[in-house]
Amino acid sequence: xxxxxxxxxxGKSADYRRTVADIVxxxxxxxxxAPEGDRFQVITEHADNxxxxxxxxxxxxxxxxxxxxxxxxxxxRTVEQKKAFFKHVxxxxxxxxxxxHEDVLINxxxxxxxxxxxxxxxxxxxx
Amino acid sequence: xxxxxxxxxxGKSADYRRTVADIVxxxxxxxxxAPEGDRFQVITEHADNxxxxxxxxxxxxxxxxxxxxxxxxxxxRTVEQKKAFFKHVxxxxxxxxxxxHEDVLINxxxxxxxxxxxxxxxxxxxx
Amino acid sequence: xxxxxxxxxxGKSADYRRTVADIVxxxxxxxxxAPEGDRFQVITEHADNxxxxxxxxxxxxxxxxxxxxxxxxxxxRTVEQKKAFFKHVxxxxxxxxxxxHEDVLINxxxxxxxxxxxxxxxxxxxx
Numbered sequence: 405x406x407x408x409x410x411x412x413x414x415g416k417s418a419d420y421r422r423t424v425a426d427i428v429x430x431x432x433x434x435x436x437x438a439p440e441g442d443r444f445q446v447i448t449e450h451a452d453n454x455x456x457x458x459x460x461x462x463x464x465x466x467x468x469x470x471x472x473x474x475x476x477x478x479x480x481r482t483v484e485q486k487k488a489f490f491k492h493v494x495x496x497x498x499x500x501x502x503x504x505h506e507d508v509l510i511n512x513x514x515x516x517x518x519x520x521x522x523x524x525x526x527x528x529x530x531x
Numbered sequence: 532x533x534x535x536x537x538x539x540x541x542g543k544s545a546d547y548r549r550t551v552a553d554i555v556x557x558x559x560x561x562x563x564x565a566p567e568g569d570r571f572q573v574i575t576e577h578a579d580n581x582x583x584x585x586x587x588x589x590x591x592x593x594x595x596x597x598x599x600x601x602x603x604x605x606x607x608r609t610v611e612q613k614k615a616f617f618k619h620v621x622x623x624x625x626x627x628x629x630x631x632h633e634d635v636l637i638n639x640x641x642x643x644x645x646x647x648x649x650x651x652x653x654x655x656x657x658x
Numbered sequence: 659x660x661x662x663x664x665x666x667x668x669g670k671s672a673d674y675r676r677t678v679a680d681i682v683x684x685x686x687x688x689x690x691x692a693p694e695g696d697r698f699q700v701i702t703e704h705a706d707n708x709x710x711x712x713x714x715x716x717x718x719x720x721x722x723x724x725x726x727x728x729x730x731x732x733x734x735r736t737v738e739q740k741k742a743f744f745k746h747v748x749x750x751x752x753x754x755x756x757x758x759h760e761d762v763l764i765n766x767x768x769x770x771x772x773x774x775x776x777x778x779x780x781x782x783x784x785x
């Protein structure tokens with residue numbers, strides 16, 4: 405059920421963007437323990453003046469390559485699961501795309517389980 | 532007060548997109564019982580690699596035409612109202628645009644009533 | 659930590675869009691009391707049929723220039739702080755860009771403090 409919005413700078417390859425999305429998905433079915441196949445993602449490219457990440461907030465050096473990941477999901481995950489998700493995404497982006505660890509902003513938004521319809525106009529998780 | 536984000540594949544007509552937005556709005560003032568005129572919507576087109584909907588999650592067959600609808604609204608709606616909204620949107624899209632029932636993902640995000648300003652820099656719902 | 663999504667009509671200058679973002683940021687570190695430098699913003703332009711704001715909801719006259727501001731932030735702000743933020747943004751847009759007071763829609767989404775990673779794959783606010 406997570407719906408992930410991924411916002412990044414324009415000009416990366418389609419492969420690069422797909423790999424970002426793959427890594428986020430793997431974190432969702434891994435540390436966040438969503439069922440396999442639970443993949444719904446919106447990936448949007450922005451000109452560099454459309455994506456503003458402070459270059460030094462909390463002493464973390466960010467560049468124009470900073471990727472924003474915002475995931476809406478059901479409530480109920482533990483803090484440990486959330487931490488593991490953050491680490492999974494940052495590590496994966498570095499290992500597979502060479503993205504600096506600093507260049508990843510992640511935010512989670514939690515909702516109730518009846519707040520989803522995955523098709524057919526039905527609230528599949530409501531009961 | 533609902534703010535609806537509608538994400539869909541690029542290449543549909545302006546009429547098609549407007550009708551999607553009309554149907555979502557009618558569900559908001561219908562089953563979700565928002566006041567008439569309470570219409571605030573962002574409609575974004577995406578290349579097919581910018582919108583990823585699993586083609587089989589929960590056994591529901593989705594295509595590239597899958598539309599994502601994310602509605603931020605005040606808390607307080609019942610599960611029955613939410614279910615009726617989901618059904619309204621999926622039925623409307625099928626009846627008026629021929630969209631398959633399976634090709635609709637809907638997510639609701641709930642907030643407090645003081646979290647809105649509809650203009651003039653005032654929190655119109657705060658009291 | 660606030661992540662702000664700013665959606666507006668296409669065709670304004672880069673300076674205009676930057677000033678909108680500056681005003682939102684100043685409201686975040688001002689009335690909402692986020693730390694200085696806490697600036698993460700996504701600014702998206704839309705064709706006029708991609709941004710629908712009712713022209714008269716609650717008796718407020720809106721035009722095609724209406725700007726949507728959606729801010730995801732930690733829970734815990736008071737109603738007074740939220741009201742001051744709304745006023746700051748609407749006043750700033752009018753004073754610095756000549757935008758009508760009516761043409762600003764603002765929505766806040768609140769999350770838990772452990773729901774953020776600002777880089778390095780760490781939940782900086784978790785403890």
